[in-house]
Amino acid sequence: MRTALTGAGVIGSVHAVILQKRGELCAVCDIDEKKLEKYASLPVYTDYVRMLDEVKPDAVHICTPHYLHAQMICEALSRGVHTLCEKPLCISLDEIEKIKRAAEKSEANFGVCLQNRYNGENLYIKEYLKDKKIVSVTGTVAWHRDGAYYASAPWRGKQSTEGGGVLINQALHTLDLVLWLTGAPETVTASVSNLTLQNAIEVEDSAVIIGKGDPGFVFFATNGSPADMPVELTVKTDDEIIKVTPGSVVINGEAIRFREKYEALGKKCYGSGHEALINDFYDCISNGRKFAIGAEEAARSVKVILAAYASGGKPVRLD
Numbered sequence: 001m002r003t004a005l006t007g008a009g010v011i012g013s014v015h016a017v018i019l020q021k022r023g024e025l026c027a028v029c030d031i032d033e034k035k036l037e038k039y040a041s042l043p044v045y046t047d048y049v050r051m052l053d054e055v056k057p058d059a060v061h062i063c064t065p066h067y068l069h070a071q072m073i074c075e076a077l078s079r080g081v082h083t084l085c086e087k088p089l090c091i092s093l094d095e096i097e098k099i100k101r102a103a104e105k106s107e108a109n110f111g112v113c114l115q116n117r118y119n120g121e122n123l124y125i126k127e128y129l130k131d132k133k134i135v136s137v138t139g140t141v142a143w144h145r146d147g148a149y150y151a152s153a154p155w156r157g158k159q160s161t162e163g164g165g166v167l168i169n170q171a172l173h174t175l176d177l178v179l180w181l182t183g184a185p186e187t188v189t190a191s192v193s194n195l196t197l198q199n200a201i202e203v204e205d206s207a208v209i210i211g212k213g214d215p216g217f218v219f220f221a222t223n224g225s226p227a228d229m230p231v232e233l234t235v236k237t238d239d240e241i242i243k244v245t246p247g248s249v250v251i252n253g254e255a256i257r258f259r260e261k262y263e264a265l266g267k268k269c270y271g272s273g274h275e276a277l278i279n280d281f282y283d284c285i286s287n288g289r290k291f292a293i294g295a296e297e298a299a300r301s302v303k304v305i306l307a308a309y310a311s312g313g314k315p316v317r318l319d
């Protein structure tokens with residue numbers, strides 16, 4: 001495998017470490033030349049399409065800001081390049097459709113980096129709940145993101161480039177886990193607001209979503225917490241309350257043992273899933289399997305978030 005990387009920022013560096021460990025990183029692109037300095041031993045580019053056309057990689061990892069995902073995914077898939085994109089899939093319904101068409105037409109494998117599905121605790125409960133009836137799921141994200149965080153890159157905190165705030169960025173992983181367990185809801189009713197960062201960002205820092213379906217869910221998210229708190233899932237079945245936090249599963253008060261296969265890379269809140277997900281993506285390519293978190297699967301959380309943005313406190317039906 002010869003794998004190229006675009007977007008050599010915070011998370012691009014985590015992908016680069018894993019690809020270098022696998023011996024596969026063959027070229028890097030970033031519009032900021034400073035970010036390319038540490039990859040001087042490789043071909044480096046400031047133009048993504050030129051990199052694809054000159055390097056002709058087998059695969060590419062897209063780690064750029066949200067508004068670039070759809071176009072970069074389509075450029076790669078139309079060239080038959082296996083494509084792994086960072087979350088979120090994209091930021092609009094039109095883009096979802098474009099990506100789905102590009103993925104259907106392409107021979108290449110496509111995946112989105114929703115790595116928390118590979119964390120030990122989440123693999124455990126997904127398997128544990130396989131044959132059980134879920135009554136309800138609650139997801140909670142209470143993190144701290146301040147003005148300095150939003151000032152750290154020009155695309156953050158802006159509707160046109162981030163596509164939203166806490167929901168489409170920080171909380172998307174946990175919402176994805178909720179939807180992984182519940183499936184898509186029939187309707188979404190949400191309240192979305194900016195409670196602590198009015199002078200810093202034009203997008204929401206807090207949201208509550210009620211998803212009606214079978215089962216339904218409740219989701220709370222804020223970037224206005226005084227500190228990063230552990231994300232939480234609570235699952236109710238007919239006779240159990242299951243509490244899931246990073247590294248821990250507690251069923252009706254009893255702690256469960258499970259095994260974590262990989263070390264966390266980058267910030268602790270990213271979890272240990274990046275390496276597991278990337279290894280699985282390449283395993284799929286080698287074995288001709290379709291990667292499980294493709295366009296349809298990754299679109300689910302984006303559709304719920306876009307419905308939440310449209311809701312204004314009223315139910316929005318999902319197709």
Ligand SMILES: NC(=O)c1ccc[n+]([C@@H]2O[C@H](COP(=O)([O-])OP(=O)(O)OC[C@H]3O[C@@H](n4cnc5c(N)ncnc54)[C@H](O)[C@@H]3O)[C@@H](O)[C@H]2O)c1
Nearest residue numbers: 007008009010011012029030031032063064086087153270
């Ligand atoms: N899976 C996770 O846990 C996780 C964690 C952090 C970030 N992310 C996602 O990764 C993506 C990047 O986030 P980040 O925090 O690394 O941001 P960042 O700002 O640190 O990095 C983005 C990089 O993309 C570069 N870039 C911008 N336009 C470009 C272009 N046209 N061509 C090539 N490079 C370009 C920027 O110069 C920057 O170096 C986002 O989608 C974010 O949501 C995922």
